[in-house]
Amino acid sequence: MRHGPPAANAPQGIAMFIRVLGSAAGGGFPQWNCNCTNCQAVRADEPGFLRRTQSSIAVSATGRRWTLVNASPDILQQFQAFPGSWPADGLRGCGVESVVLVDAQIDHTTGLYMLREKGSPWPIWTTDPVYEDLTRGNPILHLLEHYCGVDRQPIPDDGRHFHPQGAESLDWQALPLVSAAPPYSPHRGAPVPGDNVGLVIADPATGRRVFYAPGLAEIDEALFATMASSDCVMVDGTFWTDDEMIAMGLSKKRARDIGHLAQSGPGGMIEQLARLPRHVRRILIHINNTNPILDEGSTERAILTAAGIEVAYDGMEIEL
Numbered sequence: 016m017r018h019g020p021p022a023a024n025a026p027q028g029i030a031m032f033i034r035v036l037g038s039a040a041g042g043g044f045p046q047w048n049c050n051c052t053n054c055q056a057v058r059a060d061e062p063g064f065l066r067r068t069q070s071s072i073a074v075s076a077t078g079r080r081w082t083l084v085n086a087s088p089d090i091l092q093q094f095q096a097f098p099g100s101w102p103a104d105g106l107r108g109c110g111v112e113s114v115v116l117v118d119a120q121i122d123h124t125t126g127l128y129m130l131r132e133k134g135s136p137w138p139i140w141t142t143d144p145v146y147e148d149l150t151r152g153n154p155i156l157h158l159l160e161h162y163c164g165v166d167r168q169p170i171p172d173d174g175r176h177f178h179p180q181g182a183e184s185l186d187w188q189a190l191p192l193v194s195a196a197p198p199y200s201p202h203r204g205a206p207v208p209g210d211n212v213g214l215v216i217a218d219p220a221t222g223r224r225v226f227y228a229p230g231l232a233e234i235d236e237a238l239f240a241t242m243a244s245s246d247c248v249m250v251d252g253t254f255w256t257d258d259e260m261i262a263m264g265l266s267k268k269r270a271r272d273i274g275h276l277a278q279s280g281p282g283g284m285i286e287q288l289a290r291l292p293r294h295v296r297r298i299l300i301h302i303n304n305t306n307p308i309l310d311e312g313s314t315e316r317a318i319l320t321a322a323g324i325e326v327a328y329d330g331m332e333i334e335l
């Protein structure tokens with residue numbers, strides 16, 4: 016590799032950096048087998064449509080050392096586009112030092128297979144239910160033992176802080192969410208706390224916090240209070256309407272049934288975000304290819320813009 020050290024000009028000092036590696040929901044944008052008007056438009060490179068890879072972010076306190084949150088099947092492409100991940104010195108290396116998983120979904124975990132060349136076990140932070148799914152229904156963590164190995168790190172289920180390698184100076188906290196375990200999980204129809212968590216990541220030096228939840232079906236008052244005390248929320252942007260997939264003839268399931276709160280309608284994400292204090296930055300992430308907000312010229316996108324809601328894109332950088 017001829018690349019120089021990563022992020023040599025990265026801003027130093029007290030801050031928190033978030034890099035969106037992938038802003039799409041499972042399937043990506045375009046989705047390989049989808050012929051919806053959005054997927055057609057992005058394939059044709061129509062203006063106002065951006066290609067998107069599957070759901071993942073990286074977090075850093077320095078701009079040099081990073082923690083990966085979720086490992087999408089598109090991870091190799093995402094790392095190629097992300098200098099912060101590139102090896103800095105030595106023959107092998109990576110700017111990303113550990114992985115935190117918010118659930119056991121395929122689009123958040125199968126990228127781990129692509130990271131098997133690491134020379135030492137990957138520190139992988141999961142809740143107990145996610146660990147169970149990833150060692151039974153989808154035993155990826157067992158398979159990795161035949162390659163780099165896994166240094167399993169438990170995400171506390173009682174709200175205690177944890178400190179994943181790469182961004183250990185930040186205070187990380189997991190909140191159980193109402194969403195959904197993956198279709199292969201024994202918990203799919205009988206959810207347990209910890210199947211899905213949202214992350215509160217705070218910089219103790221500045222007090223600034225981000226809330227990250229790419230899959231979120233319900234916002235109760237406790238969760239809303241957490242969002243309201245954040246400086247930035249990055250939340251479920253999967254669907255515009257609860258029956259989006261049904262109306263398009265693509266599925267029999269509502270957004271809510273598969274763990275996602277739609278943006279429009281009573282009690283929807285737009286209404287929820289409107290209740291937040293003005294200073295809170297609002298960003299939708301994990302956007303499904305069917306969602307009309309992916310068309311920058313759509314009326315739905317204009318509604319978001321008028322409401323002060325941003326739509327994440329691959330390569331988006333947030334500094335707090």
Ligand code: MLT
Pocket residue numbers: 040041042120121122123230273274
């Ligand atoms: C989801 O977010 O609901 C899942 O990732 C869907 C999927 O597995 O594609």
Ligand code: MN
Pocket residue numbers: 040041070120122123230301
């Ligand atoms: Mn997903």
Ligand code: ZN
Pocket residue numbers: 046049050051052053054055304305
């Ligand atoms: Zn599509």
